[in-house]
Structure formats: C-alpha cells, structure tokens
Amino acid sequence: MSDVPNRTSVDTDDSWRMIEEAVFRLFDEIADARHVVIGPRLAELGWTDIEAEYPVAACELLFRAQGRSLAQTESLSRVMLAELAALLDGPVNAVVLPNVADGCAPASGAERITGIVAGPVEGHVVVPVSGSAGTMSIAVVDSGRLRCERVDTFDPSVHWSTVGGPLDGDLVEASAEWGRAIAAAHRALATELIALAAEALRIAVEHAKVRMQFGAPIGSFQSPRHALAQASADLEGARALLDQSWRYGGGLSARAAKAAAGRAHREVSDTAMQVCGAIGLTAEHDLHRYVARGLQLDSLCGSHQQLEAMVAEELFEIHTPGTPLPTMLSAG
C-alpha cells in the first residue's frame, strides 16, 4: 500500500487542497445538526472519483473534517461497510458496534443481538457475531425487529442507540472482513480523536495568548507554556503513528494508533482544561465540546485502556522466544 497517496504527499497538490476545503465546508454546514446522512452530499461532490484518486487521503479527510466540525454523520458505518461490501447483497445503513464494556469484541451471540449503533437506527444493520477461536460472522438484520434505545451519553450532543433483540438473519463467515472493518473503524476514530484534540489545543493556545494575569498573557509563563508544548508533542506522536497506520494498514497498527490517539486526546484535554481555567469548563465556552466528544469516541470500539490491554495480550500471546516485537513501521 506504500504507493497510495497519504496526507503528507497530497499536501502540495492543489486539486487536493480544493477538495479539502469543499469537505471542510460541507461538514461545517451540518455541524450543528444532530445527525446527518452525508452520503448524498458527498456524492454531489463527486466522492466516488475522489475516493478512486485518493483512496487513503479521502477517507482520512472525512474524519478529520468530522472531528474539527463536531458534525455527526454515518461516515463510520460507511467505511466499515466498505470493508464488508463483498458479503452484503442489499442496502445496509449501519453497523452494530460492540458495547462500551466490551472494547472491540462484539458480544452478540448466535441467538441474541447486543451492541451500539452510532446514530439513530434505521433500515438494515450489520450485526457482527463472535464465534469460537476468534472467528467472526455477520448477519444483516432489519432494525424494525430490534429494541432500540437512545443512549444517555456523556457528550449530550452525541446520538448513540443501544440495540438488542433476537438474531434471525443468516450468519456469514466474515473473520477477515470484520478484522479489516474494525481496523478501518480504529483508524477513522483515531483520526477524529486527533482532530478533536488539535482543536482543544488550539483553543487553549489562543486563550493563553490573550488571557492577561499579573499584567502579562498567561502564555508567557513557563508552566502553561511547557504544559501546552508537551501536550502538542504527545499529540504529534499519536498523529505520526496514525499516519503510518493509514499508510500501511494492519490490525495491530490500527489498535495501537487508536490507543495512542485516545491517550493523546485525554492528555491534551487535561492540559487545555487547566490552561483555560474555569471559563473552559462552562457551557458557553467551546472547549468542553471537543473534550466531551473525544471522551465519547475514545470509548467506541475499545477505549485506549482496553486497546492497550488487547495489544498487551497480543504481544505476549504471539511471543516465541528469540523473536523480536512485531515490526510496526519502517523509515525505508
């Protein structure tokens, strides 16, 4: 996949810049709406062609735009369904994601469905079902037959639904496809988390420049300067790992990238909330929106703690003496 254009290599591409601006505009327009199906609007932009020309960068852009605008769309389902497409024969609206307590391991069994849909539930949904020895199958279910309830989310602007009910669709073996779908979700969510953290950092830096205390902007005092600089470094480390994950793919790399992004979002949020002081905790200030959204998304498909625990299991499970840790990336 190393020839696929990535964010860094398209940075200097003028037509890409126009696409980026158009997508940012599009997401800004829907930022205040609850949950918007963005597919038709992307189609108007000629998204199929854009995706064909910039397969990785286009996908990354969706979630970067979503994070910075705080919009909510079906984009996550969209990228996951793209990985499952070969197994689906009718239209599907959403993917049933694992419950928060279950990390990125779906808890639906052969008879019972349980999970979360990010957004309102409509039409048909794909249900992943865990089998024995780590195998996965999927079934397509009419959501009209499911019990759906709006989740009481930490970020009150987020619309998630819990879904439950009997499983009556046919199960299709999908171990490899689901693995790719969840990795795509991890990269997508990590991208959104990084974008949210970048906004939180930007807000805190702006605040530090203008907030005067002791006759000087607080950004001229060493303590907030260093806290913001360290937060920025942590964010850039997570961003670099994510860039590598977009470029080279792979499940372990995607899990590590989302864990790093979730942790970086938390660290940046902590710093930003401290630097902004009491005003940053108020409803009228913008900071809380980027903090809360990130905490919400960090919990989807495995929080950073859950993913770290998973990575730990993998590192110690696959271990045979005398072998190095798995190679995650290369400069060459």
Place this chain on the structure above:
Amino acid sequence: MSTALGELQDEYVRDIVLYRKDLRHYLADLSWAPEWRCASFGSTEAAMTHDASVMARLYDAGWNRYGWPTQGGGLGGNEIHRAVFYEEFAHAMLPVPAQQWTLEVLGPALLRFAPRTAAQYLPRYLSGIEWWGQGFSEPESGSDLASLRTRARDDGAGGLIINGQKIWTSQGATATRLLVLARTGTAESRHRGLSMILIDVDTPGVTVRPIALASGRRELAEVFFDDVRVPHERLVGGLGDGWAVTMYLMQYERGMYGYGALTKLLTMLSRLRETMAAVGAPAADRERFARVFISVVAGQARSAATVKRLAGGHPLGPDSSIDKLLFSRAEQDVNDLIFDMQRQLMVAGENGGSAEELSTMRADWWYARAATIMGGSAEMQRGIVADHILGLPKENH
C-alpha cells in the same frame, strides 16, 4: 551473504529492500551474533573496546558503510540506509555499537562543512579505529549554549590557539578527537562569534578527565584546553560559522540519533518481553509494557518521517524539538519499565546473570536519565515548541 561489498554495492545503494533483506540474512546467519548479543562489560572503556571490534567487523563486511558517501569511507546511499541498518539490528535484537551514536551526531556536519577532514578520518570512525566526542557544553554554559567561553584565537601563523574547558562529553574518556565549539568573536558576540574546530586529544595542552556517573561508569568526560594549537584546516566551516554548524549537526542529533535510539529501545523491549513472558508477568505489567511499546512506536513514527525529510534534503526546523521530546521520554519510560519489571535484580542483584550484565543494566538506567538533559534539555525543547510551533508569547522571566 557474508559481505556487502563488491558487485552488489550499486544495487544496495539503489534498492533499499534488497539491502535490508541481505543485511537481515547476514545478521541472522552470523556465527558470532549470540556472543555479541550477550556481551556485557564492567566498564565503559571495556564496552567501547568491544564495540570498536564490532564496528571493524561490520565495516569489513561493508554493512555499516551504506548511507555514508564514498568520500567519507562509505559505500553510498542516504539516511534511509542508516535507518534501515538500525531497524535490522532491532529485528535481530542485537546491540548497536556505541560508536555509531556519536558518528550519527558528528559525521554529517564533518562531511558538510569539512569534507577534506571527513575524507581523512571518517573511514577510521566507520571501521572502529577511532571515535570522537562532542565538546559543546561548559561548566557555565549548559542550556545557555551561546554563552560559552572557551576561546580560539588566531595566532597569525595559520593556527588557532584554544583555551578553556568543556564538560559532559559522551564517550569523551576514550575519544581521540573532539568537535569543539569555541568563541572566536568578542565575549558579547553570543552565537554570532562562534567557530567549530576538530581537535585531536593528543595535541599538547589537552587534558581529558573522565567523569564517573552515579553508576560508577566513566560515560562522560571534561576536557581542559591550555594553549592548544591546531591548524586552520581543522576549522569545520568558516570562522564565525560555529552556530550554523551546530544547528546543522542538531538536525542529525534529533533525526538520525533519535531514530537509532528508538530502535535500540525496541531491542530492549523485545528482550524484556522474553523475561516477562518467562516469569508470567501479571496483566497490569503487560498492559504497562504495551503502553510503553505504543509510545516508543509513536516516537519512531515521528522520527521515521524526520529521517525521510533528512534523506530528501529538507532541512529540519524547530519542529524537530518535538522528536526530541518524544524519544527522550520514551528512553526513560523504557528504562523505568525495565527497572520496575526487574526490580529484584536491579536493587538486590537477585535472579540475574553476571555482575557485568547487572552493572550494564544499572548503567543504562542512569544514562537514560540524561536523555532529557543532554543535547538541549526537555525544558529547552518545550520552550522552542511553545515559541516556534505554538506561537505563544515569549517567556516572561
């Protein structure tokens, strides 16, 4: 595949994948790799002597010469070759000879600003015959490097006379040459009045005093210059160019040294994993291991992008301070993890191997504490990020 010399040379330069593949085979098939992997020594001097012999063997086989230009004793290629060299050492879980680290920091500046001197001495560096120290810090000039006071005066007869003192020189106790930043302008000239000079340690007037760290190892040295005369040809860059040379050198310290240091951490983590797996470490410890592993890989991802920029000939700016913050903290995180996971060994010498092994582990932990101090402290790096990346107002003293 035993050597990287001869007819394949051009192909290795052109084809990084082939270079990696054959280097991997070389390291995997090496008859002396097991003893190399386990070699540990009771003193820095003994470790350096051993590592020099490894340099010689790698040089003879050609592998550590890729990424360095032929006029400096290399076989061609660029920074990517050097990064792949370190990656493959991590893959083979082999220690990188310590001379490589100072070479990464000092070599590129020599090649760029003193090509004739580089042609003369870098082949000796690559082959382990000699290694050098970096003479920047002084007792009164640590983070405030531009205040340094070691003076170099033109003697009007083609020479420079150096007087002053340097300190905290890594590998300084065994180095045979020193790259010294000295003041050639007025006392008030700050960074404008500096020049870079390569000084042989055996020049009359040079006194090297090793400094033992808390581990007991003489990892560092201080150096005294008492009317030391060197010819003008030993200037690296022109008179007054010292700061520009320093900034050029720093790119490699942040980029290449950083990348190498991160791959070394991967080797250390691979080894720690063996120990932890063998004793059945509890979940909490394994999770901490994973967390540290991810932060090392994040630093590596950042540094990999930096290596590519260097290889593409793009100068690094202040954002390389972010690389430095990431890799220096990763170094401490890994060494702290090793300490905590092998606490019985570290504090009581129990359950371990030889005395030399234990001494090396303890020395590594102490040396890792220097990671956020040397080469510009973490505080300096955060200040650079605050000023130049975040655009915060200048610090209020």
